[in-house]
Amino acid sequence: MGTGRLESFSDGVLAVIITIMAFELKTPISSNVHALSHRLPLLLVYVLSFAFIGIYWVNHHHLLHATRLISAGVMWANLYLLFWLSLIPFVTAWVGAQHSASLPAACYAIVANGSGLAFRLLSSAIRRANPKDQTSSRILSLTRKENASTLLYTSSIGLAFLSPYIAYASFVIVAILWFVPDRRLVA
Amino acid sequence: MGTGRLESFSDGVLAVIITIMAFELKTPISSNVHALSHRLPLLLVYVLSFAFIGIYWVNHHHLLHATRLISAGVMWANLYLLFWLSLIPFVTAWVGAQHSASLPAACYAIVANGSGLAFRLLSSAIRRANPKDQTSSRILSLTRKENASTLLYTSSIGLAFLSPYIAYASFVIVAILWFVPDRRLVA
Amino acid sequence: MGTGRLESFSDGVLAVIITIMAFELKTPISSNVHALSHRLPLLLVYVLSFAFIGIYWVNHHHLLHATRLISAGVMWANLYLLFWLSLIPFVTAWVGAQHSASLPAACYAIVANGSGLAFRLLSSAIRRANPKDQTSSRILSLTRKENASTLLYTSSIGLAFLSPYIAYASFVIVAILWFVPDRRLVA
């Protein structure tokens, strides 16, 4: 089977996730600056989560562009990744509402961590489905970038209880790290 | 007519259904563990329903991959399947809110049952539209797996009134049964 | 320009419209039959509106399957049709909440009427963009079915003030009329 429908379904899910978050930016209760500034923390987390989903879309695009064949395992690994990403609007809304608390930040880190692991799983499922393909065998070789982001996300789960703002800073660092797509897939 | 647009429309509907449920995971009212644990039943039903829709997507993918031509009848059968699946977020939210009650669990079983029957209807409509096609004629031959899941879903409607947890257990068993896609279509 | 992206955008909008309505089926407030029966009028209107959007999807599919070229005019006519269809969830929710009142039923008839006219406009825009195409010239020749549904929808606007249930009956009749797709396009 080709990658066509897997890509279009993933595009659909990612498109809905990214716009559902915008829908959670609830209308300010009045028309003054004070009411708007109440929405500011949520707006900032929205920017972060939009970048987060955007990064996954770009890398998912690159990963599947380098893929020729998919198996049932690839389909399930892809659904597993989409499951974790579908929890992003939930943690985004929670962090937006309680940005100075530790638990929402830690949960955001858990979901980010789960998404990262699911992406690795998808990469390895694709490698198994395309054993002779050179490009896909390059996919799995873990780079420093992948290890750095796993380390940052995992430590954020704990660090969020020291201060949620340390966790937020880690999320921003990982986002900047991944802004440039993976060289192995682009090359 | 080819299957292209039928697949892309179905992908769109399934993508929205699967992410709309994530949207119903309402933000916990405070930032402590107690508030999060209040969302736990809904989170568990969400996992089940995500797997449920995921299984339909995978099998729909396999079914239409084995299909060459579609008729007006196939289009309507497909819309009928999407109708039943579109009720999943409704019963998911209800079960999540009232997980110890019997009626929501029974309604979930009814919707699951309706979806299963609609999938059989779609399979048979596809067989009629592709009469000479070997792959599609293999589709209809009911297997033990299909009969087992119909039996489990139908009995769940009644068993939910004994205890909703027996119904939930049945749903999990059917999900595990269908985790591996239909061998007739993959082969 | 080909029809590819116009179809995929329309599929996306129709997929979201059809599932957004399911999202408005709010969770019953308790777990007994009484609470569920309170949702019954909305559930029935949902079935009607799902069929309504489904009919437009099927006929839109047939119409664009018979089309080769699109112009800027076709794009705008298509957006105009999607605009009217996007109001269906609004009138569906209103009728579901106030099913015994006249105004919501009349507004539903107005939106249904607007959608029907927009579909005719799209058909004629497509005919103008494909002047030499035989199939598309067959599109515009108004049939009795199109005139009957226009008559039924237009009269429903007024009849709703006599009794909303007469309007609902008209909607069901039109839905049955259009259940079988247009013979001119299928042939």
Next chain:
Amino acid sequence: MGTGRLESFSDGVLAVIITIMAFELKTPISSNVHALSHRLPLLLVYVLSFAFIGIYWVNHHHLLHATRLISAGVMWANLYLLFWLSLIPFVTAWVGAQHSASLPAACYAIVANGSGLAFRLLSSAIRRANPKDQTSSRILSLTRKENASTLLYTSSIGLAFLSPYIAYASFVIVAILWFVPDRRLVA
């Protein structure tokens, strides 16, 4: 890389944005004309925003139709455009709720301005990715129409504090200006 998946993802996001706004047209609280007229300002802003997103879809369609290759830069520029457009439902709902206030109108102008600039950025990213392509080099040459709309949007941010209705009038003028797609891309 080709433009296929970029187009389908953008279609998905734009489809969700355009229908999410329809979802914010909350059901009138009763069934009389008075309750409906309360929804009128929101309905009018909805028409404006639907046209706004529709114009971007049409021009995005034209722009990418004239594009052969995409780079990582084009993908990010496209996501940046989608980010600004995803804020349209937020400002639409706010203007609909507080249509006589200045701040919501000014914020609408800011989002419209951000979208316009992001579209220019996307055009220039596409030109850089297709250096030898004649069509794409025509894209960047700023026309009077683009400058006029930038001027109108930028001045609207300030003028909204004089009267929000001047800002609304500017939005309508820009919408009419862009109704006909860019001649450079169609030709």
